[in-house]
Amino acid sequence: MMEQAYQKIYAFLDENRNNMIADLCELIAYNSVRGEALPGKPFGDAPAAALAKTEEICRRMGLAAENHENYALSAKLNEKPVKLDILAHLDIVEAGDGWDTDPFKGVIKDGKIFGRGSSDDKGPAVAAIYAAAAVKKFCPELSGNCRLVLGSSEETGSEDIKHFYATHKNAPMSFSPDAEYPVINIEKGAYGPKFSAEWESDVCCACEACIAGMRVLKLAGGKTNNIVPKTAWAQILIPVQGEILIELLTIACEKTGKATGAVFDIRRESSEVYRVTVTGEGAHASMPERGNNAQTALIKMLASLPLADCRSTRAIKAFNALFPHGDTSGKALGIEQKDDISGALTLNFGVLDLGENGFTARFDSRVPICATEETVSKPVAKKLAALGFTVDTLQMKAAHHTPADSELVKTLIRVYEQHTGKKGECLAIGGGTYVHDIEGGVAFGCEMPGADYHIHGPNEYAIIDELIKSAKMFAQAIFELCV
Numbered sequence: 001m002m003e004q005a006y007q008k009i010y011a012f013l014d015e016n017r018n019n020m021i022a023d024l025c026e027l028i029a030y031n032s033v034r035g036e037a038l039p040g041k042p043f044g045d046a047p048a049a050a051l052a053k054t055e056e057i058c059r060r061m062g063l064a065a066e067n068h069e070n071y072a073l074s075a076k077l078n079e080k081p082v083k084l085d086i087l088a089h090l091d092i093v094e095a096g097d098g099w100d101t102d103p104f105k106g107v108i109k110d111g112k113i114f115g116r117g118s119s120d121d122k123g124p125a126v127a128a129i130y131a132a133a134a135v136k137k138f139c140p141e142l143s144g145n146c147r148l149v150l151g152s153s154e155e156t157g158s159e160d161i162k163h164f165y166a167t168h169k170n171a172p173m174s175f176s177p178d179a180e181y182p183v184i185n186i187e188k189g190a191y192g193p194k195f196s197a198e199w200e201s202d203v204c205c206a207c208e209a210c211i212a213g214m215r216v217l218k219l220a221g222g223k224t225n226n227i228v229p230k231t232a233w234a235q236i237l238i239p240v241q242g243e244i245l246i247e248l249l250t251i252a253c254e255k256t257g258k259a260t261g262a263v264f265d266i267r268r269e270s271s272e273v274y275r276v277t278v279t280g281e282g283a284h285a286s287m288p289e290r291g292n293n294a295q296t297a298l299i300k301m302l303a304s305l306p307l308a309d310c311r312s313t314r315a316i317k318a319f320n321a322l323f324p325h326g327d328t329s330g331k332a333l334g335i336e337q338k339d340d341i342s343g344a345l346t347l348n349f350g351v352l353d354l355g356e357n358g359f360t361a362r363f364d365s366r367v368p369i370c371a372t373e374e375t376v377s378k379p380v381a382k383k384l385a386a387l388g389f390t391v392d393t394l395q396m397k398a399a400h401h402t403p404a405d406s407e408l409v410k411t412l413i414r415v416y417e418q419h420t421g422k423k424g425e426c427l428a429i430g431g432g433t434y435v436h437d438i439e440g441g442v443a444f445g446c447e448m449p450g451a452d453y454h455i456h457g458p459n460e461y462a463i464i465d466e467l468i469k470s471a472k473m474f475a476q477a478i479f480e481l482c483v
Contacts, residue, residue, distance in 0.1 A: 002479075009134040009475045013468055020130055020471070021113065021464060023057050025106030027122045028115035032091050034156045041070050042159070043091065047152035050090040054125065054150055061133035063148070071163040075129070075148040077136045077482075083144035084481045085171040086132070086474065087161065087434040087441075088125035088178060089154035092117040098458035112461040119453040123462040124177035124446040124470065125150055131474035135482075144482035147171060154178070154434055161434060170441075173408040173481060176434040177470065179443035182416045185409050186342045186428035187436050187443075188286075188366040189399035191376050192225050194351075194392045195384050198358035199311040214238050214245050215308040216316060217273065221295030221352035225362045228291030228348055230282035232298040236274045236305075245306075249274065252304050260325050262297035276301070285348040285364040286430025288328040296325040296349055315359055318387050323349035323363065330365060334379050339370040342399060342428045366430035369399045400436045408481065412444050415476050419469055422449075444477070446470045 013020075027050060035044025048070040055073050058065035063075040073090075076082070095103035095116045103116040113123065128148055135146070151160030215237050222229030238245045253264035253276060263279040278298040283291030296319075303320035307313040322333050329336045330347040338344035351362040367376055377394040384391050402409060404426045413424035435441025446466065447453060454460045 005138050005479065006476060008138045009479075010472050012134045012137065013130060013471050013475070016130060017464070017468060020126055020467065021108065023129075024113060024118065024123055024126045024462075024467075025108075025115070026053060027090065027126065028106040028113070028117055029104050030090075031095070031104055032117070032152065033094055034091060034153055043070070043153050043156075047091050051150070051152055054090055054129075057126075058129055058148070061129060062136055063129070063132055068164055070152070071160045072149055072151040074164070074168075075132065075150070076145055077132055077142065077478075078140075078145050080143065080145040082147045082171045083173060084146045084478060085149055085174040085438075085441075086128045086146065086478075087149045087151070087174060087176040087438075088128055089121045089151045089160070089434065090117075090125060091152045091155050092120070092122075093155050093456050096458060100459055103458075103460075108464075111464055113464060114459060114461045116460055118460055118462040119446065120455040120460065121154070121178045123467050127446065127467050127471040128177060128474050131471045131478060134471075134475050135478045139479055139483075142479070142482045146478045146482050151434070158434065161438075165438070170438050172440055173406075174435050174438050174441035175408065175412065175444040175477070176441065177443075177445040177474070179429070179433050179445070180427070180447035181420070181445050181449060182422075182424040183409055183412050183426050184429055184433065184443035185402045185404055185426045186369070187400040187432050188342055188346075188368055188428070188430045189371060189397045190364070190366055190432070191371075191380070191396040192362055192364040193377070193380070193394075194360060194362045195389045196358065196360040196392075197311075197315065197389050201356055213308045214242065214306060215310055216302060216312050216354070217356060219298070219302070219312075219316070219352060219354040219359075221298070222350045225350040225364045226285040226348075227350060228283040228285060228288050228293050229280065229295040229350060230291075231277065231279050232294040232352075233275060233277040234298055234302060235269065236276060236302075237272055238274055239272055246274070248305060249276070252301050256297060256301035256304065260297040260300065261292055262294055264301065284431065285350060286346065286366050288346055288348040293325060293349065295352055296320075296323055299323070300325045312354060312356065312359075315354060318389075319349070319352070319361075322383070323347075334383060335365065335376050337368065337371060337375060339368045341401070342368040342370075344368065345371065345376075346430055367396065367399065369401055371396070371399070400432075400441075402440055402442050406440070408440065409442060411480050412442065412477055415473050415480070416444075419473050419476075445473070
């Protein structure tokens with residue numbers, strides 16, 4: 001009986017291949033980047049329009065859909081108790097430059113659909129809609145209900161989901177097809193405080209030990225905390241007739257460049273001011289070891305110079321001691337830790353803006369399940385306070401963990417293995433998904449392991465055969481978890 005139902009469901013999804021493609025292309029046409037809030041449209045016109053189009057698709061497919069003040073859309077199979085929520089989002093990031101096709105046309109080529117949102121996350125959303133519709137059509141006697149929750153601000157803080165669950169109880173089980181297969185059941189927590197200091201005009205003491213007052217006027221690194229800074233620069237004051245200091249600066253840049261792999265460039269801006277620009281390699285803060293932090297490379301070089309003993313110099317030396325180049329585990333900061341389930345803490349010194357009257361800075365740490373405020377935020381705050389720095393928060397976001405032996409995880413692993421022929425496993429990630437704050441939630445698809453769909457970059461695409469396969473996996477999961 002079950003196998004017969006599956007065969008009907010799979011045949012239905014194969015037969016509706018072109019309809020799925022057409023619906024996805026329609027959704028891609030909406031440039032649903034968050035815009036200015038309008039009356040009744042908290043994220044602007046385009047996200048609201050994408051929700052309206054999706055509601056139309058859901059109703060056409062036989063699902064009971066409801067728009068929740070243009071924050072999110074829900075769609076249900078029946079009126080029975082909800083046992084499973086599937087969360088996907090319809091908002092997107094900016095298209096940006098570098099596309100070979102129109103990012104809002106849904107161009108089909110070589111078995112792929114190119115367009116912004118095709119993989120993240122409009123394609124998975126369409127796959128989930130068709131999966132739910134197929135189960136409703138061929139399995140009307142389910143004892144439980146599956147609810148789709150389709151949001152419109154995942155890319156900008158997930159206010160949509162917070163709004164929805166403020167008035168709706170979350171299902172006992174949830175998954176989001178907004179990540180990768182097989183199953184992500186652990187998402188690390190996070191601690192990323194802003195810290196700062198202010199001082200009077202940063203004039204050096206000009207003593208002999210300062211070698212005529214060489215000092216940093218300005219240091220600018222990254223601007224986004226969850227990205228490893230690719231570039232950083234500093235303005236350095238070298239008094240007139242400071243030829244030996246210029247030579248020391250050149251040697252320091254060459255030496256640090258060889259040691260770090262970053263590229264240093266020196267330019268003279270005026271008679272006494274030199275600009276040093278550093279280029280490294282960007283990466284997501286959840287995997288800082290994949291990048292080459294230009295900000296910490298620059299700090300390493302500056303800390304090696306005979307700078308004047310002033311507040312900016314002391315701050316730079318403190319940064320170099322707390323965030324030495326290449327330390328992505330928090331060892332120098334005193335928070336290095338790991339556990340066997342979620343892995344090691346990662347750290348990225350991501351933001352820095354230093355001038356003659358102070359600085360503001362932030363670091364990003366992704367913390368394992370074992371981490372607590374006693375082992376992370378409190379010792380950090382104590383160490384920074386001892387240096388005269390002000391820390392804005394001790395609050396740490398806890399890790400998310402759904403046990404691998406839960407019914408949800410075991411079912412999804414089995415479904416993945418049956419449809420792909422590959423070994424299923426649970427994954428732990430440093431990033432966060434739609435279900436991070438939802439008890440019992442995991443991420444399931446739609447990215448296949450090791451693939452690059454150019455998400456958030458130019459030429460984003462989804463593979464049509466994979467979307468159909470995902471829809472079949474979603475349908476089987478819905479049936480098995482709601483039967």
